[in-house]
Amino acid sequence: MDGTRTRAFVGSFTSAGGRGVMTAELDPASGALTVTGSSDAVADPSFLALGGHGGGAVLYAVSETEQGAVAAFDVTGPAPRPLGPPVALDAAGPTHLAVVAGHVLTANYTSGSVTAVSLTADGGPGAVSGRVRHEGSGPVADRQSAPHAHQVLPDPSGRWVLAVDLGTDSVTVTALDPATGALSPHATTALRPGTGPRHLAFHPAGTHAYVLNELEPTLTVCRWDAAGGVLTPLGETPVVPDGATGPQYPSEIVADPGGRFLWAAVRGGDTLAVLALDASGATARLTASVPCGGHWPRDLALGPTGRHLYAANERSGDVTWFSLDPATGLPERVGAIPAPAASCVVFG
Template identity: 65%
Template sequence: MATRHEGRQDATGGDAAAAPDATPVRPGPAGSGAAEGRAFIGSFTHAGGRGVTAASVDPATGALAVTGATDAVADPSFLVLGPHGTVLYAVSETEEGTVAAFDTTGPVPRLLSAPVPTGGSGPTHLAWVSGHVVTAHYGSGSVSALPVRPGGSLRQVSGRVQHEGRGPDPERQAGPHAHQVVPAPGGRLLLAADLGTDSVHVHALDPATGTLTPRGEIPLRPGSGPRHLAFHPAGRHVYVLAELTPTLTVCRWDPRGTLVPVGEVPLRPDGGEGGAAYPSGVAVAPDGRFVWAAVRGDDTLAVLAVGGDGERLTPVAHVPCGGRWPRDLTVDREGRRLYVANERSGDVTWFDIDPDTGVPAPSGSVPVPAATCVALG
């Protein structure tokens, strides 16, 4: 399996105290009528993480309160909830590559069945789409699909696509490194950002058979290293985050499967180049007015305003991420708060978003060693 250097050694989580085994679940404010939410946090167990950590979400403040954790799966670096929120899926970012399904109805996630091999090494991302869990593999540079049983557990791999090619960076791009897979609106087409090939691959998923068919490959700037991408809610534009050059590429999306790059925006103030910076995650406001990107090294969140029906991005601000080495970020479904998983400082920080400017202000944090991502229920 190729090693993901990401410009640093793996996190140790040594800067944060371990989270308690159980924290009382906090009820919502009296008379609010708001239901308490759930959050699930991934982490690197090899670096001191506790696996999958569960937390309650205060409906009034967005605050997280840890309810427990499970290390039943090694290095669950990325998580996604199924459509009903009662089953959580986690990749195990290991050489053999597996994915696991957890029941989330209790205070601590519980394995539904033994983890299932993904058919690739080093899976870094997964998505639920059309009755399948689809995984992207950094190590093997491939994408796999696994059918989901009615109860939420997983069947064996039903489809797999192998990427080919390499970029100009001899260390990071010696071969394909599929870093993320995202369903396009409608769920029949998938977009896979590949850091190693400097491109976005488009694959078709057959929901009846679970097979995957390559539909095209869109090249981006050589050496940019596409890592993650996100759709504008209108479905006509895609924002592709480059890890090796701190930029965000705006692309037009044709639902027939065509992606056309139309512009590039720097993610550092004034396009600055001082010191190493490695963008990690991108999130779009539910109303489409703002885009946020996490930048490791700088340890900042870049805020961009969206105009031109999604095609024009204007930098607004760069704010501290609330910790060190922000590996991923998540916006809640109302667009009121951001949650940032800070891997090196070992915590998750949440921010209140200014509804007029999109600028996030830190509101609180909770220790989660070697945190990698946050999935909101």
């Protein structure tokens, strides 16, 4: 962040005993984390994102509550410091956010919407500037009776914003006006009914996207056309081995910067899936499944060197890290830190 060190930030559910937002120093050689401070100033900061502001960085957090809010932290010190009070979203249950063109965008699970919030001069959240409400439902009655936007992120070209909706089995492509913060829906791609898409990751070449499904433990490989803003499904592949028993709920997908592997976290089975990509990125194949080192891996992140993988295990209350075999992509557990009700980990 400041040119001399890299740190990790861990979000957690304060309503389940979490410490809010934790800061940890990173040893890039070993991948080890050392906690330096925390802040519980915001309720249930379940997902975090870093954004540049001036010469430093600001950490943004959703407040995954029925009221729904977004907050910002100064992270130049050993513990996060709130930049003013959280800003209400007029949307319930925000689960994900991204910093895009001077705005913070949130995916609001309970409301089934995406919200854009402008940023103030100090990098804090300002007013709501745009909103897109999703429509539709899916065949899984207890999970898909209404839209449930679960993730929002920019595509690699920076031209589009994609929102993954678990409730409607779809991904919506939207344009953000950087000047006004207005959101304009462009296209919606329907995925197989009942799969419950949760998160996606892009191939480093920007030509493909990989949608991880929560209600069925599969990955949908898609072609991405940045020029036209078009997402086209190509096929599905499992993220759990044949014969896996019990409920399996995938949560997060991470792409190798070299374009050779994908890693997925799977709750229930408490595993990390390793998938090998072909040279074009158009097909993925499950090659291994290893224990996540804890219980209920809600989030997964690649360390800044690309040599370590980190799992935020919500129910066991820890963040575990793994070294990655450069030839096979296979994770090997190295260490862990306590992190009660951990929900995400980001680096910067």
